[in-house]
Amino acid sequence: MTFLLPAAAVLALTLPAIVALYFLRIRRPTRIVPALNLWPDQSRDRQASVPWQRLRLSWLLLLQLLAAALLVAAAVQPALSAGTSLARHSVVLLDVSASMQARDVQPSRLDEAKKEIGGIIDQLGPQDRMTLIAVGSVPRILVSVVGDRQALHRAVNEIGASNGQADLSAALTLAAGLVRPGDDARAYLFSDGIVGPIRTESGNGLPFPVEYHRIGVSGENVGLTSLVVRTGAQSRAAYLHVQNFGQQARSFSLEWRADGRLVDVRPLTLAGGQAEDVVLPVPTDATLVSAHIAAGDVFALDDTVTAVARAPRAFHVLLVTPGNVFLEQAIRLRADIQLDVVAPAAYKSSAPYAMSIFDRYSPHALPDGPFIVIDPPAGSPLAGGPAIGIGRTRATDAGDPLLTNVDLRDVHIARSQDLRTNLFGRPLITSLQTPLVLVRDEPFRQALFGFDLHESDLPLRIAFPILIQKLSEWMLPPSVPSHSFHPDEPVTIVPETGAASVTVIRPDSSRRTLATNSISTFGDTDLIGLYTVEQLVSGKVDRSWFTVNLFSEQISQLKPAERLTLPPINNTATVHALHRGQLEIWPWIALVALGIVVLEWLAFHRGL
């Protein structure tokens, strides 16, 4: 046993003080009574009241001394050695991701983790410090290097679960930044192990060991992991993916709704580990569809999914070309584009189009808006230098999102205009000889191809439709994307032209107002469900929707990881000197002292 506040032992002086007070004469008010001989003689007390008479046994005195001794014992804060090994600086990483809402342990994995963290907080000694980090999709520091146990308990109690994934790598990096070289630090990870990919090669390793406290026991769960609405030539249908992640067979019912109306109810039975794709009808006038399974499992977040069924609004696009079937087909792959193809001679600049594509043609005045110019004729404003032969092609920046999944390795280009001195924009695709494709954001998103598509094998490669798709999506992003997002995933919202207000209504009916004059990145997508975007255009409210669904097999499988592969420890950076946690027992001693005070009060009133 150790004493956390030994200096409080000075309070033991209260014991002789109590005895002294018992000896000393008590100042009493005088009361005149008609006949003193009727009042009982309290000679024992009277004798004790005479100064410094020999101490006589008194239950009251003994109880007072005992209560005072216990209060002094509580004041020095005795603590018993506890089972947990603690460093001077404990970094607690609490997984708050969606899977921690599973109720395979009661009341939930998150609550169980908070309870265990509370136990560690109670064992902190006076010299110990703790840092609390909530591990979500973006890790948050709740308290940093704090020894106040009440503040720590308060911070832990205020933590709520999120619906996103846990980015443990980012949390470890954050924690490592809080530990100074030479600190005696140790991290405690309270998680079910269902975390994002862990980067184990980063930096010089972690400056502290990590103790993994596994939370959760079961992976029995049935979840909906995908819902996609496809529009065919004749009808529309939804494709739903249902999977039993557990080992036991489960029977449940599937409810299918369109705009809140019940359309279908199907009984389903899935063996352990079995998955099933269900095709469901979508009414032609439906805007929103949702599926719900009453599986009665321990995880509810993946039991309901929602999708937008309404087709997106079409963009009018103009293609001016003497004839390019590859380009025309690639543009038409995008369902929300209505393409007008005209010959250069028939081009009129007055017609409004969301995007214009000029193939081997350049008008005198380029339109104010997104466009792609391909191999502009010599003498036109965007034309480059004389054509030069091209060797290998490559991406200027391999990580450029416009070239995601665009494989340029087998693309060959015979020759291209020399765009080295062209100030159109930044190069997207280049070669050793000259940049081949330039793009710019200002004043509008626009692209310039320096070569004739017919003088390359690019249109024959799978990279071509992907590149055209990427460029058109970049230039013509839908005002509100209608597909499903993951929790905490940002959503790009482009206000309609002339929109007076843009408001996002979240699933909990809370509203967020966005700017109307710029593209907004909406990040408050932590809630699962339907998000409504209301735009006021010309006095009319235009509504569009997007959904946030869990759609994560990694989370839905729920099974806690037995162990985690964590980054290595940099042993040279820290000192690892563990000591036992301390379990304070003074509240119990104080409680007993209070009981004795009550007992003394009762004894006093019973005349002992």
Next chain:
Amino acid sequence: MAALLDPPLLRRLEGLALQVRRAVSGQMGGERRATARGRSVEFADFRNYSPGDDFRLIDWNAYARLDRYMLRLFVAEQELPLSIFVDLSGSMDWGRPNKAVTAKRLAGAIAYVALAALDRVRLTVFAAGPTSGGAPYRGRRAVSELFSRLQSFPVGGPTDYARLVWPIGKQRPGMTVLISDGLGETSIDSAIAALGRARQEGAILQLLAPQEIAPDWTGDARLRDSETGVEREFTSTPVTQGAYLQALAHRTQEIESSAHRRGLRYARLSTDQPIEDMVQRTLRKLGLLS
């Protein structure tokens, strides 16, 4: 000085009279049957005439039948000698309402009933010793003088019931009322025994204050005896108050038993009881008044 008893109360007391169980022996004519034969309308007996007797009492009809002089004897009606002993010791100067003040008022009320019935009243107050209230009072004209005298007596000093034995013993048989709290260093039993020996018909009226019947304080205190000045430290708790009440009940029980053994009436009165209520209810119920 405030009046001892207010006139409306006095008017209501006029309808009462002292109630005696046996004949009285007074010195002057009154409204009570006397032990001596005297002049009245109530026939008592005959006896033979002897020289010196009042020949006006000779029954001439008896002489005609018996040829002897016979005297007719009648029951004489005399006044009732009432003695009132009032305790004005230090222990009586206590309580709310004050016991001594209440005792004086009660004594005044009983005396007024007696004086209104032409009875003779002798007043004695006592503390460490008895103090006579002067010559016996008789008739309504003596009321104001008796009241003034009652109010003039000081209060204080220890109680010595033993010193009442002599004045009680020299009483002629009659009625005696002793008003006291019965508290003190000496026992009241000697005074009660003296009343019994003096063939007194009367009552012991024990007067207590409500604060000593049910103490209204707790905690630590230094107790001082109102008569002796002796002090003692004391802690009042429900338990110790219970012991006090038990001692008080025992003392009261002793006084009541002693009175009943001597054929005396006994009543315990509280000073918060109105005087009229004491007289009209308690003393009538006790048979002292009718």
